[in-house]
Amino acid sequence: MFTKILIANRGEIACRVAATAQRLGIQTVAVYSEADANARHVAVCDEAVPIGAAPARESYLRGDRIIAAALATGAQAIHPGYGFLSENEEFAEACAKAGLVFIGPPAGAIRAMGSKSAAKSLMEKAGVPLVPGYHGDNQDPAFLREQADAIGYPVLLKASAGGGGKGMRIVEKSADFIDALASCKREASSSFGDDKVLVEKYLTRPRHIEIQVFADGQGGCVYLFERDCSVQRRHQKVLEEAPAPGMTQERRRAMGEAAVAAAKAVGYVGAGTVEFIAEESRNGEDGSFYFMEMNTRLQVEHPVTEMITGLDLVEWQLRVAFGEALPKKQEELTIHGHALEARIYAENPEKGFLPSTGTLHHLRTPAAVEFSIGAALGLPAAVRIDAGVREGDAISPFYDPMIAKLIVWGRDREEALARMSQALAGYEVVGLSSNVAFLQRLVQSQPFATADLDTGLIERHHAALFPPPQPASKAVLALAAAFLLAGERPAAANDPWSDAAGWRLNGMLRRRFRFDDDAGSHEIAIGYQSSGWLLLEDGDAASLSLLKQDGPALTVRLGDATLRGSVVREGESLHVFTHGRHALLTYRDPLAHAGEHEAEGGRLTAPMPGKIVAVLAEKGRAVVKGAPLLVMEAMKMEHTIAAPSDGMVEELLYAVGDQVAEGAQLLAFKAA
Structure with missing residues (x-):
């Protein structure tokens, strides 16, 4: 086995690879940018080497x-993780x-499957069913629109070299095609250095099901069953589960063999994933599926x-890359229970899942839990957290804003769902926006609980998943008030002038x-008693x-009643965590100077740091509500x-080309 490997990545995947390597007695080398000098992946590896400035391209x-x-x-080998150079055949x-050994597939396999267009042509020759579309080299906008018109709307524009939901656009009608194509190509070029796109028929209610495959250098190849990744936002996965x-059994075998x-x-050699979309059927699985990438x-x-098989896939990668045969044959692989993964992101779901940047001033997570049945099956834990950041770390605009992956296991899907809800309730994030509350609503929603899954679930149930704000409960107000009152206690008990007992x-x-x-606003009165206080609200x-x-x-x-929770203060903001919920209150201190808030009329500001990639408006030109004025690029x-x-x-x-800071005024706008 290797004695030392370099991990050419960052964040949670670098930490994940390092954990397995170190368990096997393999030394690890981290690489880091200027922005990641104090990152967690640097701390967990045995050595670390700086490789350049913060932007990934550098x-x-x-x-x-x-x-x-x-x-x-x-180092004898390089593990690329995912993203960055993991699918770069030149690297x-x-x-x-x-x-050096590249812990991944041969360059030829990457080249064959790296282009979505080439991969689809290859699968078409092999007889694998494809979604109707155009996957050729002609990139003339007028020609591509003709192909889209012939396919029929809606169509999906997709970067040929893409992934992670970047460089993708749904086009509903022919009139919108050219603008969508230009935007798609800009994003594809920025993210992948290749603006080539393909056009496909957009299925309105597809399931996204992928098969984990593993191959060795001796001709062995197995499938480790499927994952359902249908729940997505902006073409990026939010929740994943296995099995689907x-x-x-018949469909699992058919998809696995394909x-x-x-x-x-x-x-192919190493770990890979073959992704399919499957037609939704109201009468259960109808057997139809199409190769995607x-x-x-x-x-x-x-x-x-890993949770349902009890296997360490990173260990399999290392062994196969070292030249060993696959540890198991197909007939030796079995499914145990059900697993769910939620991606904890620094983003604001209520603002279109806009990424959030900042420092994790407060981070509390549910503890990893060993489960007797899971342990007996050789599974790692009933609750697992793969994280690349710690409390005090910053989420920067340079990389993906993932905070962690929360993975749970249960004997069946119902138990896994309950465990996921409980684990999400244990997450506390302060310092930036997160999607934890949204994930709680999603996991507990009727369509997800009943497995009514497809890639449009979030959009279709938008009203239920984004309910109007609810006023703070009495419990939340009581915890906030108790926190403030406790902070007024005197440092010296014998100083009567500092006594805040209210006598x-x-x-x-x-x-x-x-x-x-x-x-809205909530006002409560606090009465000081000889022991504690009296909370008065609405006459109670x-x-x-x-x-x-x-x-x-x-x-x-x-x-x-006895109430338990956490309260974290950031200036005038109080973050109250109780009963698995996060309430954000602004405390209006009557003794503080009431600052005047700048009127935002006539201003349009940058929602986050980024770069201007397109200016679509003209000075002095009238526009209608909703018209695009300019386009920013942030976090790719x-x-x-x-x-x-x-x-x-x-x-x-x-x-x-201009860089702009968060909150910067982008243009002056006069309402009609």
């Missing part, structure tokens, strides 16, 4: 620097030329396969607390006392800034 995409680091540290070839709900045939057709790497969602000779001291949230009164405080964790008694995704109403652009403040 660091994690610099194959020459990564190979030089491997040679300098005496795989360069590793071989340098005498409703999958019959995936193995695809892998063998390109001389093959990912020639380890997938983000590989842990759910009065006659009568009771009463104070008013005002908290604002997305649902209840005794309030602080029983215990341990950092942000509070135990409070409100009347006869494009974000269109649209007119908030009918009006006129008075001034453009930035040009194409």
Whole structure:
């Protein structure tokens, strides 16, 4: 076995690979950009080498620097993780030329499957069913629109070299095609250095099912069953599970054998995923499925396969790359129970899943839980967290905003769902926006709970998944008030002038607390008693006392009820976590100076740091509500800034190529 490997990646996948390598006694070398000098993956590896500036093109995409680091540290092999150079055939070839083992498939297999167009042509020759579409080399916009018109709308534009939901656009009608194509090509060029696209018929209610395959250098190839990745936003996966709900043994075998045939057709070696879309059928599985693409790497969602098989896929990668045969044959592989994975992202679901940047000032996670039945089957844990960041780390605009992957296992899907809900309730994130609350609603929603799955689930059930803001409960207000009152206790008990007990000779001291949230304003009164306080709200009164405080964790008694939660303060913001929910309150301190908030009329600001890639408006030109004004690129995704109403652009403040900071005014706009 290898004695030292270099991990050419960052974040949670670098930490994940390092954990298996170290368990096998293999030393690990990390590489890092200037932005990641203090990152978790640097800390968990045995050695670390800097490779460049923060932008990926100047660091994690610099194959020459990564190979030089491997040679300098005496590494024998390079594990690429996923993303970055994991599916770059030139990098795989360069590793071989340098005498290094690339822990992935042969360059020829990457080349054959790396282009979605070429892969579909290959599968078509092999008799694998394809979605109707155009996968050729002619990229003339007028020609591509003619193909789309012939296929019939809606169609899907997809970057040929793409992945991760980038460079994809759904086009509903012919009139929108050219603008969508231009945007798709810009994003594809920025993310992959290749603006070639393909056009496919867009299935309105497809299931996204992928097959995990594994091949060795001796001709062995197996499939490790399927994963259902249908629940997506912006063409990126949100929840994954294994096995796929409703999958019959016959269909599993058919899809598995098709995936193995695809892998063998390109001389595949290592871990790979063959992705299919399957037609939705109201009467159960109808057996029809279509090849979509093959990912020639380890997938983000590989842990759910590990949970149901009890296997370590990274260990399999290392053994196969070292020249060993596959550890198991097809007939030795079995499915145990059900697993779910939720991707915890720094993003704001209520704002179109806009990525969020900032520092993780407070991060609490559910503990990994060993489960007796799971342990007996050789499974790692009932609750598993793969994370690349810690409390105090920053989520920067340079890379994917993933905080962690939360994976759970249950004896069946119902138990896994319950465990996922419980685990999500244990997540506390402060410092930036996260999708934890959205994931809770999604997991508990009727369509997901009943496995009514397809790639449009989130859009179709948007109203239920994005309910209007709910006002803070009395429990939340009580915890917030107790936290503030506890912070007023004197440092020196013998200093009467610092005593905040509120004692009065006659009568009771009463104070008013005002908290604002997305649902409005809430005002409560607090009366000071000889022991604790009295909370008064809407004519009701209840005794309030602080029983215990341990950092942000509070135990409070409100009347006869005992409340437990955490309160974290950021300036005037109070983050209250209780009963598995996160409430964000703004405390309006009457003693503080009320700052004047700048009116935003006539301003359109950058929602996050990024670069201007297109200016679509003209100074002095009238526009209608919703018209695109300019396009920003941030975290490798494009974000269109649209007119908030009918009006006129008075001034453009930035040009194409300009970098802008979060909150920067982009243009002056006058409403009609």
